[in-house]
Amino acid sequence: MPKFPAIDEAGIAVLVDTFYQRIRADAVLGPVFENKIAADKWPTHLATMKRFWSSVMLTTGAYSGNPVGVHRSVPNLERPMFAHWLALFASTAEDLFAPEPAADLAAKAKRIAFSLELAVFHRLGAPPDGLALQQAG
């Protein structure tokens, strides 16, 4: 299958569908998602994530929401999962997009994952124990 040469709504839709298929099949991340998202709520989640990536990469303003609050309410979310999520996202983007847009997607995801990890897990006054993503480079 030819790769998407640039980021557009069609490519984002395929990226989101493919990424969450892989997430659901993943031994570590699958159970966390399945526990939080009921089987009949997956279409809603996928639609939200398409709006999210459209907003982030195409600045369409299609998404509004509170990702920090949402992730604070995900049971069994652990810090090392962010690096794993990111690796899966980057390899999915590479499989579907030409190198430059794939790298743009991965870079944006990394910045957001970093700030999400910080917002969800960092406690003011806690020792500077280093964020998992920072350590992963």
Ligand code: HEM
């Ligand atoms: C440790 C890795 C992650 C896990 C386990 C995780 C898990 C989840 C789950 C279970 C939901 C659905 C919550 C619900 O509808 O009740 C969700 C929503 C969402 N996630 Fe993540 N997530 C992770 C990382 C990320 C990253 C890195 C991003 C962005 C780059 C992201 C963006 C979002 C967004 C935008 C939503 C929708 C929020 C809304 O409903 O408005 N997630 N995530």
